[in-house]
Amino acid sequence: MSIETLMPKLLKLSVAERLDLIERIWDTLPEAVEPSEVPAWHIELLKERLAEAETNPGEGITWEEFKAKMRARQ
Secondary structure, eight states: OOHHHHHHHHTTSOHHHHHHHHHHHHHHSOSOOOGGGSOHHHHHHHHHHHHHHHHSTTOSOOHHHHHHHHHHTO
């Protein structure tokens, strides 16, 4: 089944259902990918964010902390 076929059905899901689907899909991704599988703009963005994180250590929160905060808002 193609993404084009699935999209109308996916858009009928609630926001909560779509977010759950995104998380489930995310969890199926491998820990590492081949560099050739990563778009160049992703690599550039990651370099920028890494440089910002190194410039401002201690800023921000972990992914787990973020998810916990979002769940607490529900």
